[in-house]
Amino acid sequence: xxxxxxxxAREYVERTEEFMSAHVYPAEPxxxxxxxxxxxxxxxxxxxxxxxxxxxxxxxMGLWNLFLPDSVDPAHGLxxxxxxxxxxxxxxxxxLAPEALNCAAPDTGNMEILHMFGTAEQKREWLEPxxxxxxxxxxxxxxxxxxxxxxxxxxxxxxxxxxxxxxxGRKWWSTGAMDPRCRVLIVMGKTDPDADVYRQQSMILxxxxxxxxxxxRSLPVxxxxxxxxxxxxxxxxxxxxxxxxxxxxxxxxAIAQARLGPGRIHHCMRALGTAERxxxxxCERAMGRETFGRPLARQGVIGEWIARSRIEIEQARLLxxxxxxxxxxxxxxxxxxxxxxxxxxxPNVALDVVDRAIQVFGGEGVSDDVPLAAWYAGLxxxxxxxxxxxxHIRDVARLExxxxxxxIASDGGRA
Numbered sequence: 001x002x003x004x005x006x007x008x009a010r011e012y013v014e015r016t017e018e019f020m021s022a023h024v025y026p027a028e029p030x031x032x033x034x035x036x037x038x039x040x041x042x043x044x045x046x047x048x049x050x051x052x053x054x055x056x057x058x059x060x061m062g063l064w065n066l067f068l069p070d071s072v073d074p075a076h077g078l079x080x081x082x083x084x085x086x087x088x089x090x091x092x093x094x095x096l097a098p099e100a101l102n103c104a105a106p107d108t109g110n111m112e113i114l115h116m117f118g119t120a121e122q123k124r125e126w127l128e129p130x131x132x133x134x135x136x137x138x139x140x141x142x143x144x145x146x147x148x149x150x151x152x153x154x155x156x157x158x159x160x161x162x163x164x165x166x167x168x169g170r171k172w173w174s175t176g177a178m179d180p181r182c183r184v185l186i187v188m189g190k191t192d193p194d195a196d197v198y199r200q201q202s203m204i205l206x207x208x209x210x211x212x213x214x215x216x217r218s219l220p221v222x223x224x225x226x227x228x229x230x231x232x233x234x235x236x237x238x239x240x241x242x243x244x245x246x247x248x249x250x251x252x253x254a255i256a257q258a259r260l261g262p263g264r265i266h267h268c269m270r271a272l273g274t275a276e277r278x279x280x281x282x283c284e285r286a287m288g289r290e291t292f293g294r295p296l297a298r299q300g301v302i303g304e305w306i307a308r309s310r311i312e313i314e315q316a317r318l319l320x321x322x323x324x325x326x327x328x329x330x331x332x333x334x335x336x337x338x339x340x341x342x343x344x345x346x347p348n349v350a351l352d353v354v355d356r357a358i359q360v361f362g363g364e365g366v367s368d369d370v371p372l373a374a375w376y377a378g379l380x381x382x383x384x385x386x387x388x389x390x391x392h393i394r395d396v397a398r399l400e401x402x403x404x405x406x407x408i409a410s411d412g413g414r415a
Contacts, residue, residue: 001322001325002325003081003318003321003325005082005085006077006082008077008078008082009078009082009085012063012066012076012078012082012086013085013086013089015061015062015063016063016086016089016090016101017089018061019057019058019061019063019100020089020090020092020093020097023054023057023058023100024054024093024096024097024100025093027050027053027054027096028093028095028096030048030050031048031050031051031095031096034048034049034050035048035227044225044227045178045179045180045218045227045228045229046180046227047179047180047181047227048227050096051096051099051100054096054099054100055099055100055102055133057100058100058101058102059102059133062076063086063100063101064101064102064133065101065102065103065111065131066078066083066086066101066103067083067087067103067108067266068111068112068115069083069328079324079328080265080324080325080327080328081321081324081325081327081328083266083324084265084269084320084321084324085269086101087103087265087266087269087270087273088269088270088272088273088276088317089273090103090270090273091269091270091271091272091273091274091276091277092273092274092276092277093277094270094273094274094375094378095226095227098270102131102133103266105175105263105266105267106137106138106139106175106176107130107136107137107176108263108266109139109259109260109263110130110137110138110139110186110259111127111130111131112258112259112263113186113203113246113247113255113258113259114126114127114130114246115127116255116258117203117246117247117251117255117258118246119243121243122205122243122244122246126183126184126205129183135181135182135183135184136176136179136181136182136183136228137176137182137183137184137185137186138174138175138176138177138182138184138185138186138208138231139174139175139176139185139186139259140171140174140177140185140186140187140188140206140233141154141171141188141256142171142172142173142174143155143156143169143170143171143172144170144172144232145170149387149388149390149391150391151188151201151253151256152197152198152200152201152253154188154189154190154201155169155189155190156168156169156170156171156187156188156189156190156235157169157189157190157193158187158189158190158191158202158204159191160191160242161239163241163242164239164240164241164242165191165204165239165240165241165242165244165245166237166238166239167187167189167204167206167212167235167237167238167239167240168235168236168237168238169189169234169235170232170233170234170235171187171232171233171235172219172230172231172232172233173219173230173231173232173385174230174231174232174233175228175229175230175231176228176229176231177208177215177228177229177230177231177233178215178218178228178229178230178231179227179228179229182208182228183207183208183209184205184206184207184208185205185206185207185208185213185233186203186204186205186206186246187203187204187205187206187235188201188202188203188252188256189201189202189204189252190202191249191250191252192249192250195250198253198254199250199251199253200250200252200253201250201252201253201256202245202246202247202248202249202250202251202252203245203246203247203251203252203255203256204240204244204245204246205240205244205245205246206235206238206240206244207240210238210239210240211238211239212235212236212237212238212239213233213234213235213238214233214234214235214236215231215232215233216231216232216233216234217231217232218230218231218232219231219232221377221378221380221381222376222377222380223377224374224377224378226378258332260386260387263386264339264342264343264386265320265323265324265327265339265342267343267346267347267382267385267386268316268320268342268343268345268346268347269320269346271346271347271349271350271379271382272313272316272317272320272346272349272350274350274354274375274378274379275309275313275349275350275353275354276313278309278350278353278354278357278372278375279306279309279310279313279353279357281357281361281370281372282305282306282309282353282356282357282360282361283297283306285357285360285361286302286306286360296360302360305356305359305360308352308356309352309353309356312349312352312353313349313353315345315349316342316345316346316349319338319341319342319345319346320342320346322338323335323338323339323341323342326338327339336395336399337395337396337399337400340392340393340395340396340399341392341396343386343387343389343392344389344392344393344396347379347380347382347383347389348383348389350379350382351376351379351380351383354372354375354376354379355376357372358372358373358376
């Protein structure tokens with residue numbers, strides 16, 4: 001297993017570091033002020049102008065759509081493991097950097113499945129403008145009325161009617177749907193309720209302005225409303241052409257699994273980037289404040305927090321890189337156990353680091369004067385998004401036991 005980077009990958013990392021230092025970090029207070037003005041004007045979901053400026057700069061620097069593996073976009077030549085440190089750097093400014101590089105969820109996952117399963121017409125209409133950063137999208141799977149950690153529970157109905165499908169149901173936590181640039185929803189629902197449980201669901205493309213689509217509200221996360229929003233959406237007799245079906249009828253569950261594998265790598269690396277920046281802030285604060293006649297950094301408990309944070313980040317990064325390496329070399333299916341493991345480890349490590357940083361900052365840490373509280377809120381949702389910790393832990397156990405049973409069987413039953 002080799003984690004060494006090619007010269008091309010190192011060049012992209014250096015270029016991203018330059019972009020972050022010269023453009024993203026200085027833009028953070030500008031973004032915050034522009035958002036404040038937009039919210040005061042009653043336009044909380046409109047993107048601040050600085051976002052498009054950053055996108056233009058990033059594209060000019062060749063930092064665009066780097067999340068796509070080299071098998072999809074040979075223009076940049078990066079595999080998943082080589083993209084991982086770029087994703088980590090963007091996680092240091094989670095509100096700005098991922099979108100600036102056109103590498104922000106949920107668009108990344110939506111672009112991947114459009115590439116893998118979309119028709120030529122679907123790609124022309126939706127994938128091309130998403131790749132160009134001209135529009136945004138949302139993914140509508142989770143529902144308020146069922147335990148959506150088990151996607152087989154999805155109850156939204158997608159009913160065939162001649163050359164159309166009719167959609168009825170309610171979704172929530174549809175990230176990005178509040179943004180006025182959101183033009184298309186990828187909706188998961190049941191087309192064949194009497195089929196095998198893994199063949200009941202399908203995915204379908206729904207333009208957000210289709211009659212019967214009603215965006216009800218944005219859901220706050222610990223009181224925070226991010227600019228893109230997390231929408232609750234009602235679908236009331238929504239009619240779309242049958243040609244809007246994504247992939248084959250009954251393939252929705254399989255498409256969902258294909259969407260989530262590499263995307264979890266991106267989430268985890270960004271989470272570690274946030275943790276790295278939180279550790280930076282923790283160290284700066286600890287060196288700059290005194291209590292009981294000595295710097296905070298010289299208080300034993302603070303030193304332990306700093307050391308543990310460094311150790312845990314390094315451990316988590318190695319596990320994420322292993323999963324990314326396995327995807328590159330053997331495919332996402334072969335890396336299922338590693339992907340499930342990192343989805344548990346990385347958000348929890350990042351949360352612990354941010355929590356320690358908050359404690360070092362004291363009262364300021366839970367205010368909006370520093371970004372720690374907002375980061376904590378965002379990271380806490382990552383223990384639920386793309387499947388809760390408990391589901392991934394169950395999957396790791398199941399896969400581990402399967403490997404053990406296979407080994408025992410191959411040894412002729414000898415444990």
